[in-house]
Amino acid sequence: MPRRHIHVTGAAEAPLRTALRALRTRLDVPGDFPPEVLAEAQAAAKAPRLPDQDATDLALFTIDPPTSVDLDQAMHLARRTGGGFRVHYAIADVAAFVTPGGALDAEAHRRVTTLYLPDGRVPLHPPLLSEGAASLLPEQVTPALLWRIDLDADGRTEATDVRRALVRSRAKLDYAGVQRQIDAGTAEEPLALLKDIGLLREALERERGGISLNVPEQEVVEREGAYFLEYRAPLPADGWNAQISLLTGMAAADLMTAAGTGILRTLPTAPDGAVARLRRTAKALGIDWPHHVPYAEVIRSLDPSRPAHAAFLQECTTLLRGAGYTVFEDGRVPDPAVHAAVAAAYTHCTAPLRRLVDRYAGELCLAAVAGEEPPAWTREALAVLPQEMADGTRRANSAERECVDLVEAALxxxxxxxxxxxxxxxxxxxxxxxxxxxxxxxxxxxxxxxxxxxxxxxxxxxxxxxxxxxxxxxxxxxx
The missing domain is CATH 2.40.50.140 (Nucleic acid-binding proteins)
Incomplete structure (x- = not known):
């Protein structure tokens, strides 16, 4: 689910960037990786654990911001004979590089998640892995968890499989370029199907009562010593791409609940007070919200390119407060076990380069498909993962709040x-x-x-x- 994204431009010596550096120190944001962690990462980059299956003939592609190099996901989309679609979704196999109990593993448990700050990010794993050997960079042969999800003609899931495989992405695409190709009708079918499948999945999301927040990115621009706030509205392609990730997270939750062991991302329904506060914010921003209209419908009606609508979407992220991770074992699946915004059982599994829990969710899904017990190191971590993720999320939220306050003060x-x-x-x-x-x-x-x-x-x-x-x-x- 989305977070507030703020980027700062301007020279390194600009006052705001100087203040942000001081804020990192005050918040004790992790700095450089210790030497023993870097040494282990270097060894792993040279000799990862490689799978037996070779899927490098699959013409995968990635869709990310132009400057991104920590590429967790690559996809290939196709039509199935007789109707429907087949989604191949490769997820970076971080476990091929990280030895349980080693220095690299311990550092990942300390950091928990990649922090995104206005003046740069603080990575979960050393860049030589997250931006190099473990990243699904174009034309690089990389170990991955290769998902295969078959959909019917309406976009509903019919079958799911996930296995370890070697993959090779053919192209690194960005959202604006993807949107231009699809709009112009020049996209070849694997890419053109992103719109077809994305729209079907968005329709199913509306049907089950889910909602995706297309939160705009904020950029703080410095001009002649003054700061200005600008928004980058997400494109339809952003949403279609997100639907593939949501599809996989829901499929993973279904695999784990069927197997009886897993970790879910859960979110209770927003309390009335939170929705009432959003209504006041909507009124302040001049957004029409009739009392008989659910907030999900209001959100879908917004135009993220309009500053007032963009600001309201930022405030809508407050409805995601209370999200957490729920572990279950031995078939004792919690009830309810849904994510209120997804309106279905869901888990995080598609961003292991940037989020600790995804590595473990992937292992649980592999075991579920194989009909085997999960590795001991995975089950041992389940007892502490929810608290580790909660602590890491609080640290990220604290850093985000302070950064937003700092940026607004500068503005x-x-x-x-x-x-x-x-x-x-x-x-x-x-x-x-x-x-x-x-x-x-x-x-x-x-x-x-x-x-x-x-x-x-x-x-x-x-x-x-x-x-x-x-x-x-x-x-x-x-x-």
Whole structure:
């Protein structure tokens, strides 16, 4: 599921980039990999554990941002004789490079996930693996978990298989290029089918009550010493590509529940209070949300290229709070065991270069298909994985919140004393003189403090009283 993506441009010595470097130190963000981890990674890169099956004849391709080199997934799409589709989805086999209990494994358990910060990312694995030997780079023969998922003519799953295999991606594509080819009708069938299958899967998502948040990427641009906030709206191809990953995560959950041992990504239904707060945010941003319309339908009606809609989609990620990992063994599958946003049983398994739990989910699925017990190292980790992932997620969320605060403070640092139009979207239960406002322009959510009670849900004029990038604090007061 999506997170807030913020990128910062500008010179390394720019004030915002300097402040972000200081923030990394303050948050104790992992730095360089220890020498013993790098030595083990170098040895593994030269001699990974290779599978017996050779699937290098399959013309796979990847779809990622243009600058990405940590490529977890590659796909091949085809029509099946007699109707329907066949999806081949190769996932980087990190277990071919990581020895359980070794220094590399221990470091991955310490980091848990790749951190995405506005000024760069902090990888889960050493780049010589995640951006090199283990990555599904074009024309590189790489060990992978090769999924084969057969769909009927409506896009519903009919059969699933996953095995270890050597693969070789033929092309590294990006979203804009994919969109241009499909729109122009020049895409060859394996790529052209991404739209066909993606639209079918999106229709099934609507049918089961699921929702995908097409969260725009934010870019903070520096011009003549001032900062401006711009959005990159996701393309339809982004959503179609995400549907292939969701399809695989749902198939993996089904394999594990059938086998009786697994780890699921679960999310409870959003509480009424969270939805009510979103309604106030929608009103503040001028988004029409009739009371009889579910939030899923409102989200599907939005245009991420419009700044107000983009800001609202960012706020919709608050409905994903409460997501976690649920382990089950010996056939004791929890009930319910669904992810509310997916509206089905689901697990993380398609990004092992960037997320620790995916390596273990892949092993559990391999064992399920083979009708075997999972490796001992996998089952041993199940007891601690949910807590490790929760701790890593909290660290990522904390870093994200602080980065957003810092970026917003930098955006507003030269506007202290100015007046803005805003709407009060939240008031503290125990402190009715403090709350949160949503600005109309720029589309920023910030804290407000007043001498009297705040009018929840109402539009007011506010004055910026503080914007300090050094402390990452923005504060408003009623005007």
């Amino acid at each position: 507003l640092k030269d506007r202290v004393g100015e007046l803005f139009d805003a709407r009060v979207v939240d008031v503290n239960d125990n402190e009715p003189t403090a709350g949160t406002v949503q600005l109309e322009d720029p589309a920023i959510v910030a804290r407000i403090e007043s001498d009297t009670g705040l009018p929840l849900g109402e539009r007011i004029r506010v004055r910026l009283t503080r914007a300090d990038p050094g402390s990452a604090k923005v504060l408003f007061a009623p005007a």
